[in-house]
Amino acid sequence: MTVTAAELASFASSHDIISLGVAADDARRQRHGARTTFVRVADVDAAPGAPIAIPPSTGEVRIVGTPASRAAAVQRVREVVAAAGKTPVSAYSLADLEQLAAAEPVPLRALLEELRDAGLELVAQAPFDQLRDARMAIEQVNIAGLALARLTMEKLPTADIPELYRQIAALQHDVGVIKAFAPLPRSTNPAVPTTGYDDVRRVALARLFIDNIPSIQVDWALYGPKMAQVALTVGADDLDAVSPLDEAEEGRRRAPLEEIRRNIRAAALEAVERDGRFDVR
């Protein structure tokens, strides 16, 4: 099913989330079928010397937090890469790296190359709404020989969704290296959280408007099993931030791996585990 521009405009302003979800699910299935990928991520702190725990089932080790300095960023990457073995390591927000490069001062590309030389494979996230120059920054990631794990939205955007998503589609048209876009904001006002309708609309419209980014991603840990599962039925095809701890303290059926598989199956989809490189494990 091809969605016309008029239908897209109508979906964007409608409360009919069922029809919107059907259209987005059709678009998702044309691209991915029932295949639903997920990645188990071990977070480690950005501070050099902080403890590093990497469970054996980890598919991506992610350094989270803002590095205090260029030297600290490089040192931490070395430490984590040494501990991670063959597991891909992602690190930092591209917006933080932009700021760090400006503060040091050093060209962003030089900073990224230093991180690559320390063993980094992926920049963990590029928050579209926080980057000074998204196109330039993502191109620098690519030129430096790094990959970008995901494009994200840090906050609830004030711009209308169609306009925002047109900008993101245009960005991908220019850079061509974005593998996944996570349309749901990573931080919201706890007193006014996003609603279920909001979330469905953002995910579904992302799939329909942004047809040149392969995956629409939802954060399993941040949005929870119920909303993340619903998102899979309205256009999302990839789940980020699944716990690598597979302790079965409450029985095997309630362990994280079985829980995510159960949720994907219950949505009539097929679970496929991937690593941070988007390679099937």
Next chain:
Amino acid sequence: MTIEQIADKVRSGGRVDAAEALRLYREAPTPLLGQLADEIRARKHPEGHVTYIIDRNVNYTNVCVARCAFCAFYRPVGSPEGYVLGFDELFRKIEETIAVGGVQLLLQGGHNPDLPLEWYEDLFREIKKRYPTFRLHALSPPEVIHLSRLSQQTVPDVLDRLMAAGMDSVPGGGAEILVDRVRKLLHCYGKATADEWLDVMRHAHKKGLRTTATMMYGTVETDEERLEHLMRLRELQDETGGFTAFIAWSYQPEHTELQGNEATGIEYLRTLAVSRIVLDNFPSLQASWVTQGGKVGQLSLAYGANDMGSVMIEENVVRAAGASYCMDEVEIVRNIEDAGFSAKRRNMHYDVLGEPIFREREVPRMLELAIAREDGDDSVPAELMNYPARSRAGKQLRVVPS
């Protein structure tokens, strides 16, 4: 019949039988179920209102002899964690409820052998004396049966006495799945068989009481048994017309003897939509945001629900089993309006009472649900001394120290 033929039947206002409902439940795409359920909601509620009630879900005791395997709330007789709320505490809770615009107490509790029928009658009478317009949505069918056994009076007689004391309506709790095979496995057959639960509701309806009906799914029942539950409710509603609303929620497994997993959000939306299709004679379906969270709770409005249930000031039972969602009136109204509906306050009979109360006057935000009693509070209400106890533990509590 194909799925599309069954869908056409639903669209044209036809009634599905159990086999057709089962096919829809198992095979229909989730969005199709949503569309069918939403069409029925729109036919029944064309004005575009979504209602809610401001009330308080008070559990007057957690002491219970039923020992259901899915319950994390109860404590056995004699447990140091067992409690009974005193009349004064209940009056205080009612006053807090009235202060935020509340109109009703949803009063349910354990099957406590040390609370005789007279305790309920005295409580209800005193509430009605102090707060004449305040409504008592009280005592689910298994509690009525428990009181019938305890007092050795018939269910109709117990209902008469409770109504005379002030009971206004009966909540539909304790239905779980109305199939005795399931009830035996869940250890709730003893508290009420499927027929007994339905009989209490039949008697209540014939006496002019309105009631709700519920379904707790996701334990040990089959798909066929889920559908049988809905069919039995539909039959009774055809007979009496006394149900105002249906509420489905998923089993909450934390801290229960049964354990296991909670059904997923998509399973909830499918169950809700099929319920809307099968229960074509029920005026209203509630969204269970307390078990599903605000987001899936709001999405329920696209899958057949026309009511957001209660601005629950207090909740104890599903909270004990791991659910901890909270929405105050501001948040419920925001969710209703964001979904494209107008929000209306209602009473238990689903009569519209008016616009959101926080738009009429200042009401404090409630970002956390209250609980019946704080941990460690082991006080015993003084008036319990006035009522005879049946259990050894209860009798010991009533001994006056010399």
